Amino acid sequence: MFSLFYGLWKYVFSKIEFHVLILGVHKAGKTSLLEKLKAIYLNSEGLPPDRIVPTVGLNIGRIEVSNAKLVLWDLGGQVGLRTIWEKYYEEAHAIVYMIDASCPSSFEDSKSALEKVLRHDDSRGAPLLILANKQDLPDAVSSEELARYLDLKELGERLYLFEAVSAHDGMGIKYAIEWLVDAMERSKRTQILRTRAGASAAGNM
Amino acid sequence: MKRNKSALAGPTLLSANLPSLSQFGVVSAKNPRFIPGSSPTARRWRDLQAIFFCWVAVSLISLSLSLVLLQTLRRLLEIRVAGSDPRLAAMGILFTRMLSSIFGNREARILVLGLDNAGKTTILYRLQMGEVVSTIPTIGFNVETVQYNNIKLQVWDLGGQTSIRPYWRCYFPNTQAIIYVVDSSDTDRLMIAKEEFHAILEEDELKGSVVLIYANKQDLPGAIDDAAITQALELHKIKNRQWAIFKTSAIKGEGLFEGLDWLSNTLKSGGG
Ligand SMILES: Nc1nc2c(ncn2[C@@H]2O[C@H](COP(=O)(O)OP(=O)(O)OP(=O)(O)O)[C@@H](O)[C@H]2O)c(=O)[nH]1
Numbered sequence: 458m459f460s461l462f463y464g465l466w467k468y469v470f471s472k473i474e475f476h477v478l479i480l481g482v483h484k485a486g487k488t489s490l491l492e493k494l495k496a497i498y499l500n501s502e503g504l505p506p507d508r509i510v511p512t513v514g515l516n517i518g519r520i521e522v523s524n525a526k527l528v529l530w531d532l533g534g535q536v537g538l539r540t541i542w543e544k545y546y547e548e549a550h551a552i553v554y555m556i557d558a559s560c561p562s563s564f565e566d567s568k569s570a571l572e573k574v575l576r577h578d579d580s581r582g583a584p585l586l587i588l589a590n591k592q593d594l595p596d597a598v599s600s601e602e603l604a605r606y607l608d609l610k611e612l613g614e615r616l617y618l619f620e621a622v623s624a625h626d627g628m629g630i631k632y633a634i635e636w637l638v639d640a641m642e643r644s645k646r647t648q649i650l651r652t653r654a655g656a657s658a659a660g661n662m
Numbered sequence: 663m664k665r666n667k668s669a670l671a672g673p674t675l676l677s678a679n680l681p682s683l684s685q686f687g688v689v690s691a692k693n694p695r696f697i698p699g700s701s702p703t704a705r706r707w708r709d710l711q712a713i714f715f716c717w718v719a720v721s722l723i724s725l726s727l728s729l730v731l732l733q734t735l736r737r738l739l740e741i742r743v744a745g746s747d748p749r750l751a752a753m754g755i756l757f758t759r760m761l762s763s764i765f766g767n768r769e770a771r772i773l774v775l776g777l778d779n780a781g782k783t784t785i786l787y788r789l790q791m792g793e794v795v796s797t798i799p800t801i802g803f804n805v806e807t808v809q810y811n812n813i814k815l816q817v818w819d820l821g822g823q824t825s826i827r828p829y830w831r832c833y834f835p836n837t838q839a840i841i842y843v844v845d846s847s848d849t850d851r852l853m854i855a856k857e858e859f860h861a862i863l864e865e866d867e868l869k870g871s872v873v874l875i876y877a878n879k880q881d882l883p884g885a886i887d888d889a890a891i892t893q894a895l896e897l898h899k900i901k902n903r904q905w906a907i908f909k910t911s912a913i914k915g916e917g918l919f920e921g922l923d924w925l926s927n928t929l930k931s932g933g934g
Pocket residue numbers: 481482483484485486487488489490506507509510511512513532533534535590591592593594622623624625626
């Protein structure tokens with residue numbers, strides 16, 4: 458009985474925790490973004506770029522953005538490591554997909570990996586933020602150009618945004634992440650995940 | 663786990679938010695046994711139990727310590743030095759120094775865990791002195807420790823001895839990291855390695871620690887790679903702490919440094 462009230466109380470009053478999955482092929486700049494976000498929102502130093510190494514596991518960041526709690530999951534993008542991406546879809550409220558905009562030779566790989574993410578059942582309806590990273594480099598393509606190249610067909614009703622950013626100098630990051638928080642708050646998927654979490658809590662009584 | 667939590671949440675909430683209930687006699691303060699598990703007597707009893715367990719553990723350890731001494735003597739006769747590598751020796755010292763600077767004066771502990779024969783002891787010796795020591799499989803409850811200032815590296819074998827599990831907790835406090843070592847060529851026992859691994863991650867005292875996995879013995883022909891070990895150990899089930907996996911060969915000294923580098927970076931940038 459009490460756990461029912463407790464669950465209800467928690468449901469109504471606690472801040473929602475959003476799970477954000479950061480994906481993209483290797484060297485796109487996922488971990489750099491994570492560290493930059495930590496630097497911006499936690500006022501911490503974050504790891505300097507030269508200490509960031511290829512990811513072979515899971516990095517986690519916890520930040521608060523406009524009154525919402527975000528848990529950021531950063532996975533490895535090397536081919537052999539992409540197999541575990543899908544294990545995280547089910548619990549993710551949204552997906553950030555990073556692309557190295559200064560490296561056109563990686564676009565094809567990026568496109569097919571992204572299409573695979575979008576086709577998966579467990580990622581259905583998750584708001585999608587596509588970041589054209591490394592804008593500090595002179596030969597980086599714009600977000601419009603990247604969108605044209607990707608020519609995504611499987612977006613459906615999904616909320617999405619293409620945005621040009623730099624994980625090094627921080628350009629565009631705040632705007633993009635605030636859009637994402639807003640999108641997650643509006644998205645149907647958040648409702649569904651919440652109901653499911655509520656149901657499993659009720660199942661535990 | 664969740665069941666446990668909600669069961670606890672009930673009485674906690676009751677006493678916190680509705681203290682007036684006891685005035686009405688709904689909850690009798692004079693008869694605390696009405697709330698099993700949360701009464702002072704029960705708590706004291708649990709404390710006593712814990713103290714007893716730890717005491718038994720300590721006496722067991724002092725016993726095994728003398729055994730270890732004997733073993734070490736035997737080992738000393740068996741030591742086969744297959745080339746010492748000054749780079750590795752420097753790395754061990756560098757790593758512990760880095761950790762010292764991260765933790766300041768705080769006590770820090772790193773647990774090196776895995777099934778027997780995974781290569782834990784070899785790795786410990788490798789980090790410490792850069793020598794390959796031929797070891798005999800560790801028997802019973804054998805804890806190997808290396809201490810550097812306030813940093814403790816402790817090695818022990820998992821698997822088999824469920825009866826001594828209660829004593830483990832004596833070693834858990836202040837654990838910042840777990841290094842889990844797997845024999846990548848021993849595919850028959852990967853299932854057990856997986857189960858033991860997830861069991862230890864459930865321990866409350868270890869909830870905040872980051873996890874480094876060594877896919878060891880990569881020099882052997884039958885060894886499977888890091889992606890395959892990731893699948894076999896079901897590492898994707900870890901969602902609330904940071905982890906990383908590295909291919910290593912303790913014999914050749916490969917991969918160990920990369921792993922430790924990740925570990926100190928991660929601990930430095932705030933851990934789990
Ligand atoms: N110039 C520039 N370089 C960047 C930027 N973001 C990342 N990099 C560099 O790109 C390289 C790869 O960055 P990571 O953050 O490790 O990439 P990742 O996506 O996490 O890679 P994996 O972990 O292997 O999947 C590093 O050398 C970064 O310094 C950026 O905005 N501008």
